[in-house]
Amino acid sequence: MALGIKICGLKTDKALAAALAGGASHVGFIFFAKSPRYVEPAEAGRLREAAIGKAKAVAVTVDAGDVFLDEIVEKMRPDMLQLHGSETPERVAEIKARYGLPMMKALLVGEAADLERIRPFVGIADRFLFDAKPPKGSELPGGNGIAFDWRVLAGLDAGVDYMLSGGLNAANIGDALRLANPPGLDISSGVESAPGVKDPALIEQFFQAVRAARDNRAA
Numbered sequence: 001m002a003l004g005i006k007i008c009g010l011k012t013d014k015a016l017a018a019a020l021a022g023g024a025s026h027v028g029f030i031f032f033a034k035s036p037r038y039v040e041p042a043e044a045g046r047l048r049e050a051a052i053g054k055a056k057a058v059a060v061t062v063d064a065g066d067v068f069l070d071e072i073v074e075k076m077r078p079d080m081l082q083l084h085g086s087e088t089p090e091r092v093a094e095i096k097a098r099y100g101l102p103m104m105k106a107l108l109v110g111e112a113a114d115l116e117r118i119r120p121f122v123g124i125a126d127r128f129l130f131d132a133k134p135p136k137g138s139e140l141p142g143g144n145g146i147a148f149d150w151r152v153l154a155g156l157d158a159g160v161d162y163m164l165s166g167g168l169n170a171a172n173i174g175d176a177l178r179l180a181n182p183p184g185l186d187i188s189s190g191v192e193s194a195p196g197v198k199d200p201a202l203i204e205q206f207f208q209a210v211r212a213a214r215d216n217r218a219a
């Protein structure tokens, strides 16, 4: 099965071009004002044009209200919404019905028991994104460059479609693939030279590292 790869927190044409050149299946845009990766919905709408027919454009929101979601959907025209806050299953269902878009629900993982939280979202969320819990004091629910213990994913039902996220980079992706064998990957700060500054060379290195790790496993 093809491994989905989402490069998240894109803000520039160059970074987006590097993500697409590497073969990203998804490109993510952040709509959380405190994030160094924040983009205006209209600018994300301009950027995402380059991804049409190549990768799915994902709008990442955090407990957003309908007015902001309306603006994002109208101006950016996402292929998918990623809900990265404390949205309930009812709220996810409401948003899904309002926009008719696939929903990726982010859940924060520290230990195996946290995976129980997927249950009420099954049949509502189209995909999950498992991210690490933010460190104390962080204002960001995601994009913290922190990994969780990937081994907890080994016990997950094989039918659960998810992206592994949190602290991935070119150096650790081999271990992540070996320990969790996820159907998808998501990366943000691991391909940045500074918070919010994507580095096209690091993006390219990440894709190379993924390919090398997969070739090693197949050999």
Ligand SMILES: O=C(O)c1ccccc1NCC(=O)[C@H](O)[C@H](O)COP(=O)(O)O
Pocket (backbone or CB within 6 Å): 008, 009, 028, 030, 032, 035, 036, 037, 060, 061, 062, 084, 131, 140, 141, 142, 143, 144, 145, 146, 165, 166, 167, 168, 186, 187, 188, 189, 190
């Ligand atoms: O990246 C952000 O700034 C962000 C802010 C608020 C909510 C979500 C955010 N990111 C969501 C993502 O999908 C990130 O790619 C994910 O958290 C992994 O980030 P990283 O650990 O830096 O690779």
